[in-house]
Amino acid sequence: MFKKVLIVLLILGVQTSMYSQEKLPTRDQVDPTYKWNLEEIFSSQESWGKEYQSLQKEFSKFATFKNKFTKSGKALYECLDFLTQLQERFSKLYIYASLGHDADLNNLNFQVDYSKIDQLNSAFNSAASFITPEIITINPKTLEKFYKEEPKLLSYKQELNSIIRLKEHTLNASEENILAKLSSVFNIADNAYGVLNDAELPFPVIKDSTGKEIQVSHGRYRSGLFSQNREYRKDIYKATYVPYNQLKQTMATLFNGRVNTRVTLAQIRHYKSALESSLYQDDIPVSVYDNLIKVTNDNLKTLHRWGGIKKKVLNLKDFHPYDTYVSLFPSVERTYSFPEAKEIVLKALQPLGTEYVNQVKYAFAHNWIDVFETRAKRSGAYSNSSGAGPHPFILLNWNNTLDDVFTLIHELGHTMHSYFTEKTQPFQYRNYSTFVAEIASTANENLLFHYLITNAKSKEEKMALIEKFLMNVQVTFFRQARFAEFEEIAHQKAEQGTYLTEPQLTEEFAKLYQKYWGPDMITDYEEGLSWARIHHFFDYNFYVYQYATGIAASSLLVDNIIKEGQPAIDRYLQFLSAGNSDTPINILKKAKVDMTTEEPILSLIQKTNSYLDELESLMQNK
Numbered sequence: 001m002f003k004k005v006l007i008v009l010l011i012l013g014v015q016t017s018m019y020s021q022e023k024l025p026t027r028d029q030v031d032p033t034y035k036w037n038l039e040e041i042f043s044s045q046e047s048w049g050k051e052y053q054s055l056q057k058e059f060s061k062f063a064t065f066k067n068k069f070t071k072s073g074k075a076l077y078e079c080l081d082f083l084t085q086l087q088e089r090f091s092k093l094y095i096y097a098s099l100g101h102d103a104d105l106n107n108l109n110f111q112v113d114y115s116k117i118d119q120l121n122s123a124f125n126s127a128a129s130f131i132t133p134e135i136i137t138i139n140p141k142t143l144e145k146f147y148k149e150e151p152k153l154l155s156y157k158q159e160l161n162s163i164i165r166l167k168e169h170t171l172n173a174s175e176e177n178i179l180a181k182l183s184s185v186f187n188i189a190d191n192a193y194g195v196l197n198d199a200e201l202p203f204p205v206i207k208d209s210t211g212k213e214i215q216v217s218h219g220r221y222r223s224g225l226f227s228q229n230r231e232y233r234k235d236i237y238k239a240t241y242v243p244y245n246q247l248k249q250t251m252a253t254l255f256n257g258r259v260n261t262r263v264t265l266a267q268i269r270h271y272k273s274a275l276e277s278s279l280y281q282d283d284i285p286v287s288v289y290d291n292l293i294k295v296t297n298d299n300l301k302t303l304h305r306w307g308g309i310k311k312k313v314l315n316l317k318d319f320h321p322y323d324t325y326v327s328l329f330p331s332v333e334r335t336y337s338f339p340e341a342k343e344i345v346l347k348a349l350q351p352l353g354t355e356y357v358n359q360v361k362y363a364f365a366h367n368w369i370d371v372f373e374t375r376a377k378r379s380g381a382y383s384n385s386s387g388a389g390p391h392p393f394i395l396l397n398w399n400n401t402l403d404d405v406f407t408l409i410h411e412l413g414h415t416m417h418s419y420f421t422e423k424t425q426p427f428q429y430r431n432y433s434t435f436v437a438e439i440a441s442t443a444n445e446n447l448l449f450h451y452l453i454t455n456a457k458s459k460e461e462k463m464a465l466i467e468k469f470l471m472n473v474q475v476t477f478f479r480q481a482r483f484a485e486f487e488e489i490a491h492q493k494a495e496q497g498t499y500l501t502e503p504q505l506t507e508e509f510a511k512l513y514q515k516y517w518g519p520d521m522i523t524d525y526e527e528g529l530s531w532a533r534i535h536h537f538f539d540y541n542f543y544v545y546q547y548a549t550g551i552a553a554s555s556l557l558v559d560n561i562i563k564e565g566q567p568a569i570d571r572y573l574q575f576l577s578a579g580n581s582d583t584p585i586n587i588l589k590k591a592k593v594d595m596t597t598e599e600p601i602l603s604l605i606q607k608t609n610s611y612l613d614e615l616e617s618l619m620q621n622k
Contacts, residue, residue, distance in 0.1 A: 024373055024374055024375040024377075025372070025374055025375065026374060026375050027103065027104055027374045027375075027377070029374075030372055030374055032367075033367070034338070034369070034370070034371040034372055035103075035367065035370050035371075036099060036103065036367055036368075036369075036370045036393055037367045038096060038099060038100055038103075040367075040390045040391075041092055041095060041096040041099075041386075041389075041390060042092075042096050045100075045109055045110075045113065048093065048096055048097070048113065049113075051089065051092075051093060052093055052113075052116065052120065055086065055089050055090060055093065055120070056120060056123065058086055059086075059123055059124060059127040059128075060127075061082070062082075062083075062127045062128055062130075065078075065079040065082070065131075066130055066134075067134070069131075069134065070134050070135070070137060070138050072146065072149060072150070073145070073146030073147065073148070073149035073150030073153050074149065074150045076135075076138075076146055076150070076153060077150045077152050077153040077156070079131065080131075080153075080156050080159075080428075081152075083128060083131065084426075084427050084428050086124070087427065088387070088388040088427050089388070090120065090121070090124060091386035091387050091388045092386050092388045092389070093117065093120070094117050094121075094386065095384065095385070095386035095388075095393070096113075097110060097113040097114045097116070097117050098114065098117070098384065099370075099384070099393055099395075100113065100114075101113070101114040101378075102377070102378035102395060103370060103374075103377055103378075103395075104374075104375075104376050104377065105376045105377070105378060106375075106376040107376075129180075132163055132170075133170070133176060135160065135163050135164070136163060136164065136166065136167045136170050138164075140164065143160065143164070155426055155428070156428060158429065158580070158581055158582060159428050159429070162281075162283075165280075165283070166280075166281070168270060169269040169270055169271060169277075169280070170269075171268070171269070179265075179268070186261050186265070188257070189254045189255075189257035189258040189261065189538065190258060190538055190539050192254055193251075193254045193258075193538040193539075194538075194539065196247070196250070196251075196254075197533075197535070197538075198218075201243040201244075201247075202242075202243045202246070203215060203216040203217060203239070203240070203242070203243055204216055204239050204242050204243075206235050206236060206239045207232075207235070208224075208232060208236075209227055209229040209232040216236060216239045216240055220236065221236055221237070221240040224236035224237070225237065225322060225324075225325040225326070226325050226326055226327065227326065228326060228327075228330055230322075230323070230326075233322045233323070233326065234320070234322050237320075237321070237322035237524075237526060238524075238526060240526075240533075241526035241529055241530070241533075244529050244530075244532045244533060245526075245529060247532075248502045248506075248529060248532060249502055251502070251532035252500070252501060252502035252505055252532075254538065255490075255500070255505065255531070255532070255537065255538065256494070256499060256500060258537070258538050259274075259490055259491055259494045259500075260494055262274040262277070262278075262491065262541055263491060263494045263495050265277065273286070273491070273492075273495060274491045274494075274495065274541075274542075275289060275488060275491060275542055278541045278542040279542065282433045282434075282435055282583070282584055283583040283584070283585065284435060284584065284585060285585070285596060287596060288549065288585070288595050288596055289484065289488070289542070289545055290488075291596070291597075291598065291601075292481055292484065292545055292548055292549055292552075292601060293481060293484060293485045293488070295598050295601040295602065295605075296477075296478065296481040296485075296548070296601065297485075297515075299601075299602070299605045300478075300515065300516055300518065301518075302605050302608050302609055302612070303474065303478045303516055303517060303518070304517065304518030304519070304520065305609075305612055306470055306474060306608075306612060307319060307324070307517050307518060307520050307521060308518075308520050309328075309612070309615070309616065310323065310324065310326075310328065311323070311520050313328045313619070314326065314328065318522050319520045319521055319522060320521075320522050320524055321513070321521070321523065321524055321526070321527040322524075324474070324517075325471070327464070327467065328463075328467055329460060329463050329464040329467060331460070332460050332461055332463075332464035333402075334402070335400040335401065336400055336401065336402060336404065336405050337400060338371055338372075338398055341404065341405045341408055342364055342408075344405060344448075344451070344452075345360070345405070345408060345409050345412065345448070346360060346361065347451060348409065348444075348447050348448040348450070348451035348452070349409070349412075349444065349447060351447060351450075351558075351561050351562055351569075352447070352561065352569060352572065353566070353569045353573075355573070356416060356569075356573070359416060359419060360412055360416065363391075363394075363412070363415060363419075366391075368391055368392065368393060368394060368415065369393075369394040369396060369408075370393070370394065370395050370396065371396050371398050372396075372397070372398050373397040373398065373399070377397065378395065379397055380395070380397065381394070381395055381396050381397065381407045381410075381411055382394070382395050382411065382414075383395075383411045383412075383414035383415045383418065383441075385415070385418040385419075385422065387418075387422055387427060387430035387431065388427065389422070391419065392414070392415040392418040392419055392422075394408075394411045394412070394415055395411075396408060396411070402468075405448070406445055406448060409444040409445060409447070409448045410441040410442070410444060410445055411441065412444060413440040413441035413442070413443060413444035413445070414437070414440060414441050416440065416576060417432065417437070417440035417441075417576050418430075420573060420576035420577040421576065421577055421578070421579040423577065424577035424578075424579070425577070425578070425579040425581055429579040429580050429581040430579050430580075431579065431580050432578070432579050432580050432584075433580060433584045434543070434546055435546050435549070435550075435584040436550075436553075436575075436584045436587060436588065437546075437550075438546065438547060438550035438551070438554075439550045439553045439554045439557070439575075439588075440554070440576060441554075442476070442550055442551045442554040442555075443554035443557050443558050443572075445472070445554075446554055446555055446558040447558055449465065449468070449469045449472075450558070450562065452465050453465045453466060453469070459618050459621070462618060463615060463618050463619065466611050466614060466615045466618075467615070469608075469611055470608065470611060470612065470615070472551075473551070473604065473608050476547050476548065476551045477547075477548045477551050477552065477604060478516060478548075480544045480545065480547040480548040481545070481548045482512050482513070482516045483534060483536065483537075483544040483545075484542070484544050484545035484548065485512060486508065486509055486512055486531065486537075487537060487542060487544065487545075488542075489508060490505070490508075505531055505532075506525070506528040506529050506531070507528065509527075509528050509529070509530065509531040510523050510525070510527060510528030513527050513528070549595055549600075549601075551604065552595075552600040552601045552603070552604045553588060553593045553595060553600050555600070555603060555604045555607060556593050556599070556600045556603045556604070557572055557575075557591060557593055559603065559607070560592060568592075571590065571591045571592060572591060574590060574591065575587060575588065575590065575591040578590075
């Protein structure tokens with residue numbers, strides 16, 4: 001289809017509530033100031049239903065464009081304009097049903113509406129499925145003639161260029177139809193892994209740090225690695241991998257099924273590799289991916305150094321993977337009310353200028369954020385926007401922690417990215433690629449780190465904040481680069497005809513872990529097996545590298561803003577306003593960040609080393 005209809009949620013992370021549903025308030029018990037007002041989108045579910053039926057009737061009109069819109073610039077513009085109008089209407093239907101569904105999972109009316117959206121999306125895609133194949137048949141010279149005939153068509157030029165680029169990788173109509181019909185088959189390995197990993201893993205029971213028996217789960221594993229009780233950390237770490245060890249051959253079969261599907265589809269579409277196939281649609285050179293891995297490998301001493309500091313401060317004779325998340329400064333904790341967090345966020349964002357900060361204030365004052373955890377509300381946090389108004393929406397589940405403050409400013413980054421894009425771009429350019437999506441959010445986090453560290457009231461607080469920055473780099477940059485390297489190795493071996501057995505996968509993953517963390521680390525067997533626990537390897541296609549490139553790009557952007565002031569702010573606002581009106585690489589270059597070079601990655605590593613210097617100095621003085 002010409003454009004993806006469903007809007008992708010920008011999810012920071014999903015965590016299960018630590019509280020029982022019985023203790024949580026219902027939505028009607030929460031002050032309206034802290035809740036979405038969905039009447040801004042539709043006045044009622046009845047009006048939503050009427051629009052649903054009205055839009056559904058419009059799909060039949062697509063037939064009037066079939067085999068006709070390639071004849072003239074005017075006909076092509078009318079077809080694309082009709083498609084865009086329907087996409088805008090669909091997006092508003094989607095955002096209303098999605099937000100209502102997530103706000104109260106027990107609301108049966110919204111449950112029904114949400115399920116109907118999938119049906120409508122399928123019908124929409126089917127009715128418009130002829131558009132892309134027909135566009136690809138248009139000769140580029142003919143297209144240039146169309147632009148002169150119908151100047152309005154120029155507003156779709158970037159979208160059309162993106163489609164024409166895919167011509168050499170698009171099959172004939174019959175072959176494309178076959179692949180479309182096989183799409184559900186291609187997803188079998190993903191779906192099977194999802195069911196197995198999320199619902200059917202036989203996790204054991206262990207004793208927690210208080211001696212109470214608990215059932216191990218994904219959520220308890222994550223929180224357990226932060227525990228100050230090392231025996232508990234070790235126990236929950238080891239126990240988490242018991243079911244993965246029991247099912248490791250099944251996991252390897254599913255992993256190979258997913259990898260081989262990607263490799264086969266890339267070959268069918270005449271790409272040089274599965275990696276090129278994944279990056280091609282966003283016009284990301286493969287060299288960007290390879291550059292990330294190379295520069296990271298050249299600078300692994302930074303992570304080795306961080307690991308050495310952790311081992312020393314924790315006074316450990318042996319350093320294991322389950323020791324890498326625990327805080328060195330657990331006593332430095334405080335709570336943050338939502339009003340306090342808003343004040344901190346506004347101060348932290350001051351370097352972005354008046355226009356940006358005023359818009360954040362407006363979001364705070366006009367119900368853009370659904371703040372508090374309520375009974376049957378979706379967990380986690382995200383920013384979601386229809387692209388068609390009235391504005392982006394943020395979901396939070398506030399628990400008064402510093403992490404919540406970072407989550408708030410992260411999601412505001414996504415929200416302001418959407419806001420400025422929607423303010424500036426026509427609807428067809430209001431989607432921005434995943435490659436740039438996490439830059440605006442992590443830029444905000446960088447500004448918050450800068451503000452908090454600069455204004456820390458004690459050495460202990462400053463050390464704890466520096467540690468949080470270093471942990472962020474550890475998890476978002478080094479860990480994701482390691483995943484990206486593993487993913488490329490696995491696909492390359494498959495392309496060479498190698499079937500990766502479970503022992504080979506586990507050995508390769510353990511080898512990379514040891515290389516990244518260095519000689520101080522004792523890589524347990526479980527860490528080698530953890531390839532089986534990474535959802536992204538099964539559900540997504542060369543996705544994780546974008547976390548690492550994103551944090552590197554945002555770090556450099558923030559450094560430039562702090563150093564240069566207004567000129568860098570202006571470039572940043574232009575970046576936020578670009579949408580997908582150009583390629584992601586070009587959009588970033590205009591903001592003076594070139595991800596085809598080593599500079600952004602080296603800049604982040606230099607900043608990390610600087611904070612390591614400062615942390616060591618503070619600890620020595622203390």
